[in-house]
Amino acid sequence: MCAPEIVRHVRDSAPRPSRRALFGLAGLAAAAAVVPAPAVATPRAGGVVDLTHTLTPQLPVWPGNPPIATVPVAWHAAGGFGQLALGYWEHTGTHLDAPAHRIEGAATTETLAVADLVAPLVVLDISAKAAVDADAVVTVADIDNWRAQHGEIPERAFVALHSGWERHLAEPSAFLNLDAQGRPHAPGFSGEATEYLVAQCGIVGAGVDTLSLDCGADPDYGAHTTLLGAGRYGVEMLANLAAVPPAGATVVVGAPTHAGGTGGPCRVLALT
Numbered sequence: 001m002c003a004p005e006i007v008r009h010v011r012d013s014a015p016r017p018s019r020r021a022l023f024g025l026a027g028l029a030a031a032a033a034v035v036p037a038p039a040v041a042t043p044r045a046g047g048v049v050d051l052t053h054t055l056t057p058q059l060p061v062w063p064g065n066p067p068i069a070t071v072p073v074a075w076h077a078a079g080g081f082g083q084l085a086l087g088y089w090e091h092t093g094t095h096l097d098a099p100a101h102r103i104e105g106a107a108t109t110e111t112l113a114v115a116d117l118v119a120p121l122v123v124l125d126i127s128a129k130a131a132v133d134a135d136a137v138v139t140v141a142d143i144d145n146w147r148a149q150h151g152e153i154p155e156r157a158f159v160a161l162h163s164g165w166e167r168h169l170a171e172p173s174a175f176l177n178l179d180a181q182g183r184p185h186a187p188g189f190s191g192e193a194t195e196y197l198v199a200q201c202g203i204v205g206a207g208v209d210t211l212s213l214d215c216g217a218d219p220d221y222g223a224h225t226t227l228l229g230a231g232r233y234g235v236e237m238l239a240n241l242a243a244v245p246p247a248g249a250t251v252v253v254g255a256p257t258h259a260g261g262t263g264g265p266c267r268v269l270a271l272t
């Protein structure tokens with residue numbers, strides 16, 4: 001899907017103004033003698049898939065990071081409104097990695113281009129090799145296999161790695177999969193494949209269903225460095241990638257907007 005098609009898709013999916021709203025707007029324009037009937041929205045064929053994990057203290061976090069803390073600070077019985085105070089490190093749950101996460105002085109959360117947060121969704125499924133190798137990575141060959149089956153990677157796509165690692169979520173020790181040195185082992189992108197996606201395919205971002213864009217065995221963090229170093233963003237701990245097609249969906253990344261952020265929990269949706 002090219003960029004104009006994405007814009008059209010989003011526009012066609014957006015709520016239409018009500019007839020009452022249209023008449024109200026028309027009333028402001030004295031010259032508007034005739035108000036056209038609102039266009040009838042064309043139902044979208046597919047649905048919306050939530051690619052986000054519910055953020056709970058039980059979710060696995062990167063070694064050394066604390067789980068999210070929620071504290072009630074207002075009650076309906078005392079004042080009429082409820083409110084929680086939240087405490088979490090930015091890279092908790094399904095979350096964004098802004099370029100500044102890896103590159104000092106690079107783009108922070110609130111400066112990401114909103115046009116890059118709605119993108120064609122490409123899903124690379126390496127679950128077969130990840131089932132037998134915790135350090136499995138997306139390779140250039142995996143990308144070429146996808147292209148052989150589905151055609152070219154769309155312009156300005158978001159490429160997600162589906163490793164099947166989500167099956168370990170209920171058991172945090174298995175999800176983290178620490179070795180004797182305390183280093184996590186889980187699938188990710190190879191630095192070489194990330195370079196290929198950035199330089200040859202022009203992606204806007206990349207995501208994984210694990211805690212890191214890199215596989216745990218990469219001490220150089222090649223995927224983080226290449227992706228974020230190119231000014232693109234990452235999303236980690238994606239959910240439900242098995243429920244979206246390998247090609248043809250659109251991803252919407254509800255990125256955080258706190259000033260100076262290196263990332264943060266986000267709501268990620270796939271429009272199928």
Ligand SMILES: [Zn+2]
Nearest residue numbers: 091096097236
């Ligand atoms: Zn992160």
